[in-house]
Amino acid sequence: MRVMIVDDEPLARARLAALLQECENVELVGSVGDSEAALSALSEAHPDLLLLDINMPGLDGKALAARLAHRTRPQIVFCTAYEAHAVHAFDLGAVDYLLKPVRVERLRDALRRVRQRLEAQPREPAGWLHARVRGEPIRMALDEVVYLLAEEKYVVAHRSGDALLLDDSLRQLEETYPQQLIRLHRNCLVPAHRLIGLKTLPDGRVLARLAGTEFSPEVSRRNLPNLRKLLRVG
The missing domain is CATH 2.40.50.1020 (LytTr DNA-binding domain)
Structure with a gap:
């Protein structure tokens, strides 16, 4: 599974990258600090999943998820310190909602859910x-x-x-x-x-x-x- 991390905190990105190394069949294809950088990188990185923070400067995580909601890929798993956005996150089609500090067991569970959803959906028709x-x-x-x-x-x-x-x-x-x-x-x-x-x-x-x-x-x-x-x- 190809994964991109989107978080404005360098330490949070580093922690998620380290946790991903403990997960099987995962490739980190990008780690960026804001939504605009993520949008720029999507066409080259082709991630299956975004591990996405919510509170970021500029275009926040919820706005980015809404922008990508019509796509089969990438799927979204929010990683945030706040519980308050959970309902809206699932309304946006997020697969899971992880609270920081993220535990590797919860991350593995989220990755399993993403794989299940991707396997159940055909790949998005190419334009x-x-x-x-x-x-x-x-x-x-x-x-x-x-x-x-x-x-x-x-x-x-x-x-x-x-x-x-x-x-x-x-x-x-x-x-x-x-x-x-x-x-x-x-x-x-x-x-x-x-x-x-x-x-x-x-x-x-x-x-x-x-x-x-x-x-x-x-x-x-x-x-x-x-x-x-x-x-x-x-």
């Missing part, structure tokens, strides 16, 4: 985009995409480190993946899990903050209410 490299057709996983831009006659899929030309239009992509892709303006779509915030400029324009890139595309007035609602809910 694929059809692209071209030097004129040759290839396909790329939707999870790799940071943002999509329409440029003149083409749609360009921007990933970490490169960009590829796509065969489909933005409208076709939006209709194919209505739950995964959200529109920022007429020339830009982004994967929903990449949206981490909004920034209002002095002139009134609003930019989107995206996980995995410094690029901040502008948001149209037409799409702004939907994005604000998504951020409040997720």
Whole structure:
């Protein structure tokens, strides 16, 4: 099982990492200090499970869990010092709720529950985009995409480190993946899990903050209410 730790306290991350070493068939694929870093790492680490703190600066653990709630992977196990959030945590689909300091016996039990849930569910259907490299057709996983831009006659899929030309239009992509892709303006779509915030400029324009890139595309007035609602809910 591939596990990522998300906790703003370095000592808590270190303790969980040490406990995982005492558990069988577990691979630690990431240990990050906030939800934004977790979102950035998901497409490369592909964890089966997040061991997730709740009270963190910025996007807290509950908001991150809500953002990922439609996915089969990763599953969520909350690791927190507070009992008060337990009911909401299970409403968000969490597999388990561990109180700090986490004991290895409870962690093993949580891992067993996660395995049972993953075995009972088929893997999430992969989303694929059809692209071209030097004129040759290839396909790329939707999870790799940071943002999509329409440029003149083409749609360009921007990933970490490169960009590829796509065969489909933005409208076709939006209709194919209505739950995964959200529109920022007429020339830009982004994967929903990449949206981490909004920034209002002095002139009134609003930019989107995206996980995995410094690029901040502008948001149209037409799409702004939907994005604000998504951020409040997720």
